[in-house]
Amino acid sequence: MTDGSGTRFGRRELLSGAAATALGALAGCVTQFVDESPPTIDGSDLRAATRGDPPAVPDILPVDIEASFVETLRADARSKLDGTPAPFDEAEIPNGVIRGRLNDAYDDALRSIRDASGAPTSYERLAHAARSRTSAHEVEAAWDGISDELTAADLRASIPDVNRAVDGLASTHAYVGDGPVRAAVVHADLERRIGGARRWLSVSDREFAAATNALYLAEIAADIERARVDVAVASYLFDRFRGSLDAATDHHDRLTDARAALETRIHDRADPVPEERVDDATSLVDRDVGTTAGVRALEELAWEARSRIEQVRRAEDAADPASDVVGAASVLTHLGAFGRLRNRIEGGDDVAVDTAADVGELRSAAITAVEAAGSVERGQVLADAIRPRFAREVERVDGRLDDGRSEVRVASAARDAAGYVRIAALCLSLPEAVGTTATTLLEST
């Protein structure tokens, strides 16, 4: 949904009021003192420095996902779209906001149907196919709502069945596996889907009361469909995984023990990371250095590490031990990256950006680190689960640096290039972190 200015709000944002706007806030009251001639980098030089394909590291899951299952989801999506006249025109949906939103959902469904056949791994194809079904369902539900064939009462009445399906899956889900590392990765995915389904189904009375038009109805319908898809996919993956095991061991206790051991290890190593975001990033290093790209990356890593540590603390009920173990590997990666980068800067490397060539070097280092992290001595499956998100971030940093400006202030380029520094530090730390996590899993009982 847009408000005419392109801002998009989700159903939960709407209902929480998080999208609240305040009138009367007085803009333009801050006088900006600008350096007359800040140093700049030629935009074309910067574009040249960020040229070249970013590393492609697809998402994978160590489960054999059949093409037929993906195709079933795609077919469901197509069938839902075929039941509507989408894309909609003004005669079918006169309200321009609702029409635009549903045509966006229609386009998203088509794109996802397409990507569900073209993505490089079966896990990615599955993700696109699942998305195609929920987007198509949103379109279908909206059209049904417009045609008075779907009401809030219908949606409310549909939830108990899906909840029962989630409960059924949760009751049969067991932490079976062969190797504990593979089990951790697979069951973390299953935990995420089971938990996600429960959250999608948590539609409040206020949300139903607010569903006064077809779009809001469709948003609730899409959430319920996401829960259905989560259950269907998790059930499928669990069956496929369990069926692939020659000798299944229940790893629940091992995961729980490993989780506790990793939490202790994290807390032992967390001291150097400040509890709060620091006002002056240079205070993170014991050296006289400016706020270089490296120092900015260090600040970001410190904040991310601390946030993740707090998440580990909050997850003390150990309800999702597999997710906690995978999350612990991520925390250890951040802690390692923080220590590694701090040592580098304190050792005399400013990790500064003055020219486009500096940016190019940082980018190359990030790409090299992403590629090197593709092969680890221990915990390969875990590394494979974490590394793709770092690889995707290279492209995001590229986009920020290559935004068409003819001239870019050095300070701005350094701020963006800090992203490369952060990615490199994380990837260089990933092998040790997943190795530690894998060893902890193997040594737990």
Add this chain to the structure above:
Amino acid sequence: MPSNERSPTRRRFLRSTAALVGAGTVAGCGGSESASSSVSNAPGDDPPDDAVTDPPAVVLRAPRDVAVLRERGSDAESAGTDEIREWTHSLVADADAAASVSVADVDGATAARRFLGETDFDTETVYVERHVVGECYERRLCWIRWTEEAVETSYARVLRAADVACSADTGVGVTHLIRLPAALDPDSVSSFSSSGGSGVCRSRMESEDAGTEVEP
């Protein structure tokens, strides 16, 4: 009455008119009037204890460049279709001021005139507030509260039905005339604030019919 002399009544309304066309009602840097609000007053939040959630009100929709209310006889140019702002507000505090208000020829104009005419200004005041919103949305008043110095409102932005023809890229002016059960002195009211958000008014979950909007 000479055009360059204004009676207290006219002056009181001129303050309103200025607000309606957005002249000098929102303080800029160093301005004397305050105009602020808080996102904590989003529609999903409970209304403050001293707020009224269902006051008598009339709502008018009009193209965003139409000044729906203006002082009768004022120069159209100075009333300013080129100075329509996102948010304007004013108080109509006595019968003479109400009589001097002309209502543009939009749907609901008759109801607005009647609303002003039926107000007992010995004990009541009409607060007029206008926002520019997307054509595909309604702006529903969640609550209003006031003191002798300040008026504060909170609104919910609600998407209109699918069969309402509207453009996602067009804004319209939505003017609320809200009757307050207090005789306020416009010269004493120096602070205006208004917050808004998407969603529904918490206090309106069981009563959606207040402030019925008059469609153009």
